[in-house]
Amino acid sequence: MLPAVLKVVCLFLGVAAALAQSTATTPPTLTVSTAIPTATAPAGATLPSQVALPPKQAWCPSEIFCAGSLLQTVNLAHLFPDDKTFADKPTNKPSQQVLADFQKISSSNVTFDQIVSFVEQDFSGEGLELEALALPNFNPNPAFLNNVTNSLVRAWTQTVHGFWTQLIRGTNDSILCSGGSNCESSLIPLNHTFVVPGGRFREQYYWDSFWIVEGLLESELFDIANDTLQNFMDELDSFGFIPNGGRIYYLDRSQPPLFIQMLFRYVNVTGDRSILTRALPLAEKELKWWHDNRSLNVTSPFTNRTHLVYHYNVNNSAPRPESYLTDYLTANGPDVSPSLNDTQKADLYAELATGAESGWDYTRRWFTDGDNDGSLRNLGVRSLIGVDLNSILYRDHVALADLYGSSNGSQVKAHRDAASALRTAVLDLLWDGDKLAFYDFNLATNQRKSFFSVVNFYPLWSGIIPDVLLSDANAAFGHFASLNLVMNRYNGTFPTTFVDTGLQWDAPNTWAPHQYIVLQALRALPSNITSGALPTTGSGNSTYSLIPAGQLALAENQLPQQPKLNPADGNFTSTGPGADANALNGTVFNGGNATDGEGWGQILQRELANRYITSAFCSWRATGGSIPGVSPRLSDPELNVTQSVNNTGNMFEKFSAFDLDSAGRGGEYTVQAGFGWTNGVVLWIASNYGQQLNAPQCPSLLVAAGSSTSSARGPNTIPIFWTMTIMAFVVALL
Numbered sequence: 087m088l089p090a091v092l093k094v095v096c097l098f099l100g101v102a103a104a105l106a107q108s109t110a111t112t113p114p115t116l117t118v119s120t121a122i123p124t125a126t127a128p129a130g131a132t133l134p135s136q137v138a139l140p141p142k143q144a145w146c147p148s149e150i151f152c153a154g155s156l157l158q159t160v161n162l163a164h165l166f167p168d169d170k171t172f173a174d175k176p177t178n179k180p181s182q183q184v185l186a187d188f189q190k191i192s193s194s195n196v197t198f199d200q201i202v203s204f205v206e207q208d209f210s211g212e213g214l215e216l217e218a219l220a221l222p223n224f225n226p227n228p229a230f231l232n233n234v235t236n237s238l239v240r241a242w243t244q245t246v247h248g249f250w251t252q253l254i255r256g257t258n259d260s261i262l263c264s265g266g267s268n269c270e271s272s273l274i275p276l277n278h279t280f281v282v283p284g285g286r287f288r289e290q291y292y293w294d295s296f297w298i299v300e301g302l303l304e305s306e307l308f309d310i311a312n313d314t315l316q317n318f319m320d321e322l323d324s325f326g327f328i329p330n331g332g333r334i335y336y337l338d339r340s341q342p343p344l345f346i347q348m349l350f351r352y353v354n355v356t357g358d359r360s361i362l363t364r365a366l367p368l369a370e371k372e373l374k375w376w377h378d379n380r381s382l383n384v385t386s387p388f389t390n391r392t393h394l395v396y397h398y399n400v401n402n403s404a405p406r407p408e409s410y411l412t413d414y415l416t417a418n419g420p421d422v423s424p425s426l427n428d429t430q431k432a433d434l435y436a437e438l439a440t441g442a443e444s445g446w447d448y449t450r451r452w453f454t455d456g457d458n459d460g461s462l463r464n465l466g467v468r469s470l471i472g473v474d475l476n477s478i479l480y481r482d483h484v485a486l487a488d489l490y491g492s493s494n495g496s497q498v499k500a501h502r503d504a505a506s507a508l509r510t511a512v513l514d515l516l517w518d519g520d521k522l523a524f525y526d527f528n529l530a531t532n533q534r535k536s537f538f539s540v541v542n543f544y545p546l547w548s549g550i551i552p553d554v555l556l557s558d559a560n561a562a563f564g565h566f567a568s569l570n571l572v573m574n575r576y577n578g579t580f581p582t583t584f585v586d587t588g589l590q591w592d593a594p595n596t597w598a599p600h601q602y603i604v605l606q607a608l609r610a611l612p613s614n615i616t617s618g619a620l621p622t623t624g625s626g627n628s629t630y631s632l633i634p635a636g637q638l639a640l641a642e643n644q645l646p647q648q649p650k651l652n653p654a655d656g657n658f659t660s661t662g663p664g665a666d667a668n669a670l671n672g673t674v675f676n677g678g679n680a681t682d683g684e685g686w687g688q689i690l691q692r693e694l695a696n697r698y699i700t701s702a703f704c705s706w707r708a709t710g711g712s713i714p715g716v717s718p719r720l721s722d723p724e725l726n727v728t729q730s731v732n733n734t735g736n737m738f739e740k741f742s743a744f745d746l747d748s749a750g751r752g753g754e755y756t757v758q759a760g761f762g763w764t765n766g767v768v769l770w771i772a773s774n775y776g777q778q779l780n781a782p783q784c785p786s787l788l789v790a791a792g793s794s795t796s797s798a799r800g801p802n803t804i805p806i807f808w809t810m811t812i813m814a815f816v817v818a819l820l
């Protein structure tokens with residue numbers, strides 16, 4: 087029966103694409119999406135045996151959606167490629183009935199078929215409790231577009247501005263399971279409208295929302311920015327902190343604490359200070375939560391001074407419900423030898439949840455020093471004092487002090503003092519003045535780590551600038567020399583790290599939020615420091631030679647190599663001038679036009695801004711994006727390379743530093759399309775760098791595909807509007 091259904095889905099793909107096209111600027115009306123079990127097993131096959139249940143998690147009491155017998159058993163059947171699908175399905179019966187139905191099948195050896203029919207009969211479509219909403223105040227021509235000179239870039243950023251209409255959600259009260267109703271759901275209902283990131287991320291998310299709000303403010307959707315903040319304030323009221331996302335299974339953890347930054351930007355752009363009456367006490371509440379739950383005192387091995395600093399640290403001893411099988415296998419899989427005892431499993435589950443709280447799930451950055459087997463069993467997130475978290479909290483204290491203005495002198499002083507102490511701590515523990523870079527501090531070894539990543543740029547964004555970077559232009563360039571290397575050596579934007587592990591927060595993946603942070607870090611330096619010429623390499627050397635010794639902790643030939651367009655042609659060289667694949671006369675490829683009198687700080691900003699727009703535009707175009715009369719649709723043979731013949735263009739959650747046409751890869755889940763923070767950063771860059779953006783030069787998909795197959799290059803994802811449209815048809819047909 088399943089294959090027949092899938093054929094029907096294929097028949098309707100063309101219609102779905104046409105509908106998606108027509109909804110580009112009007113609100114989508116479909117909200118139902120229902121994944122169909124895709125796993126197969128012989129009729130009557132029983133589930134694999136399972137290990138003992140993890141301890142009950144006090145923070146997550148649901149018998150259905152939190153760690154427990156039902157969730158573990160259903161996950162072992164692996165009905166859906168993504169574990170989150172089941173956790174997001176509301177029941178269609180009262181909880182007691184669902185639990186009784188489960189009891190019936192689980193009392194004997196449960197079969198795969200029994201789980202399939204249990205899930206089909208007792209649960210409805212994932213995300214059914216959310217509904218797409220219209221945007222009544224949508225202005226198709228926000229003022230920032232006037233800042234964009236190039237007509238293609240302007241038309242495309244206007245298209246991206248239109249994507250908000252696809253990502254606006256509200257709680258669907260008619261489906262909502264609440265008090266005495268006849269269903270149960272994992273959703274945390276929100277009373278105000280919000281923007282979802284997209285794809286599997288069908289709720290409001292915490293740190294994503296900062297870049298979404300930046301975009302909403304450019305799009306002049308001030309009411310939606312206000313609504314976003316109101317939801318976070320409701321959560322602070324209800325829970326005392328802001329959870330990772332709007333589901334009960336996120337109630338053990340937060341995410342990078344950017345609420346105060348969103349508030350600050352909202353007040354700064356709108357001038358609406360009336361929000362502060364409610365917001366200031368709740369901002370205090372959030373900072374108190376971080377202080378009470380995530381701070382510790384560390385005595386510096388460098389100065390013997392003791393500092394109050396912060397780490398991510400989640401109290402959790404079970405697989406994450408939305409990634410249950412993944413975490414279960416990490417701890418109990420056939421490759422785990424010797425097997426872990428209960429204490430080790432509990433520790434591992436805490437590390438996995440903590441990695442998720444950091445936003446970077448997962449990365450080599452979190453691996454323990456010394457012996458480790460390169461698996462997620464070797465995470466040491468909780469013992470790191472992270473550069474990003476401490477920079478964000480510094481900036482939170484500064485911003486909150488500013489928001490009080492003259493209204494509350496003692497609070498202003500308290501926050502300035504807290505900020506000042508954090509600044510001292512960051513400069514003592516995390517700044518390496520020889521390498522001119524910031525690194526995480528490892529409590530397990532009582533040393534600063536040597537692992538370099540894009541977090542290097544957070545302190546300058548936050549306003550923590552080491553004195554030497556304000557007095558010595560060479561040192562300041564040294565701090566950014568890795569960006570110069572990326573612009574010259576790679577085709578895309580700044581990767582999260584320079585090691586390729588297959589994890590999604592490592593090379594070659596690059597993420598929108600980080601490009602924003604790098605640009606803001608450059609903007610934080612005064613012009614008397616950044617106005618000099620861009621340093622050049624000596625003959626025989628590449629841009630690697632301009633990086634302070636030891637900063638990357640990688641020899642030049644250990645860096646990932648830039649591949650050539652046709653894989654059959656191999657790579658650019660690993661060292662020397664030939665490794666700088668993109669160095670051209672005076673600027674870099676897809677880096678905009680050099681102008682007279684530009685200093686190195688402006689050059690690097692122009693190049694990165696152009697690269698980001700190029701990555702997002704080319705990936706969208708390579709997956710079927712077009713604008714009539716401005717950017718023609720690629721041919722079917724080209725779109726076939728990305729399996730996008732029936733698609734209308736995706737905005738991806740992440741990109742590749744190597745390939746402007748393809749989204750990033752790797753990680754916990756399939757690459758997601760949508761996508762809130764990607765769109766937000768496009769709009770912010772268009773507004774701030776609009777006069778310097780050139781028409782992107784996208785690589786040829788056919789050359790890139792070469793003569794071989796190209797299955798690895800596809801978007802690997804069904805975009806959100808397809809899912810909704812296709813599934814609505816399937817539901818109708820069933």
Ligand SMILES: *[C@@H]1O[C@H](CO)[C@@H](O)[C@H](O)[C@H]1NC(C)=O
Pocket residue numbers: 194195
């Ligand atoms: C359940 O399965 C186990 C192992 O496959 C078997 O030994 C046992 O007899 C089965 N129990 C029932 C009630 O079928």
Ligand SMILES: *[C@@H]1O[C@H](CO)[C@@H](O)[C@H](O)[C@H]1NC(C)=O
Pocket residue numbers: 229230231233773774
């Ligand atoms: C346009 O750019 C100018 C500076 O180039 C900036 O001051 C202004 O805020 C931008 N306008 C918008 C609407 O973003």
Ligand SMILES: *[C@@H]1O[C@H](CO)[C@@H](O)[C@H](O)[C@H]1NC(C)=O
Pocket residue numbers: 309312313316358
């Ligand atoms: C922001 O939202 C709140 C809650 O809905 C509302 O009371 C307030 O008037 C809104 N502010 C503005 C400026 O629209």
Ligand SMILES: *[C@@H]1O[C@H](CO)[C@@H](O)[C@H](O)[C@H]1NC(C)=O
Pocket residue numbers: 275276277320321323324
């Ligand atoms: C939403 O509004 C309802 C009714 O006013 C209230 O009971 C509930 O607590 C609110 N939800 C949140 C998360 O604040």
Ligand SMILES: *[C@@H]1O[C@H](CO)[C@@H](O)[C@H](O)[C@H]1NC(C)=O
Pocket residue numbers: 353354355357
């Ligand atoms: C916005 O922020 C800038 C810089 O932080 C400041 O100069 C300006 O006065 C602020 N505007 C408002 C309305 O708060």
Ligand SMILES: *[C@@H]1O[C@H](CO)[C@@H](O)[C@H](O)[C@H]1NC(C)=O
Pocket residue numbers: 381382383394
């Ligand atoms: C850190 O030290 C301060 C001052 O001694 C103390 O008040 C605070 O409770 C300590 N915090 C933690 C998390 O140990």
Ligand SMILES: *[C@@H]1O[C@H](CO)[C@@H](O)[C@H](O)[C@H]1NC(C)=O
Pocket residue numbers: 387388389390
């Ligand atoms: C820190 O204190 C220890 C013990 O008092 C001392 O041996 C060491 O030299 C001090 N280190 C620094 C950097 O002051």
Ligand SMILES: *[C@@H]1O[C@H](CO)[C@@H](O)[C@H](O)[C@H]1NC(C)=O
Pocket residue numbers: 427428429430
């Ligand atoms: C679990 O294993 C660790 C590492 O071998 C060991 O230190 C610990 O004592 C064990 N705990 C229990 C409860 O067996």
Ligand SMILES: *[C@@H]1O[C@H](CO)[C@@H](O)[C@H](O)[C@H]1NC(C)=O
Pocket residue numbers: 556557558559612614615
């Ligand atoms: C740049 O200007 C600042 C004041 O705005 C000054 O403190 C600093 O010393 C200057 N740096 C250089 C290298 O001239």
Ligand SMILES: *[C@@H]1O[C@H](CO)[C@@H](O)[C@H](O)[C@H]1NC(C)=O
Pocket residue numbers: 623624625626627630631632
């Ligand atoms: C190349 O760079 C290295 C430093 O990385 C330097 O020692 C060497 O002199 C440079 N060679 C030339 C030819 O500039």
Ligand SMILES: *[C@@H]1O[C@H](CO)[C@@H](O)[C@H](O)[C@H]1NC(C)=O
Pocket residue numbers: 646647648649656657
């Ligand atoms: C080419 O570069 C890619 C990406 O950096 C790398 O995975 C691959 O090993 C390189 N191939 C060779 C032959 O060096």
Ligand SMILES: *[C@@H]1O[C@H](CO)[C@@H](O)[C@H](O)[C@H]1NC(C)=O
Pocket residue numbers: 577648649650651652667668675744745746785
């Ligand atoms: C990367 O850019 C270089 C220079 O612009 C080009 O020669 C190369 O083919 C590109 N590689 C890919 C994978 O696009």
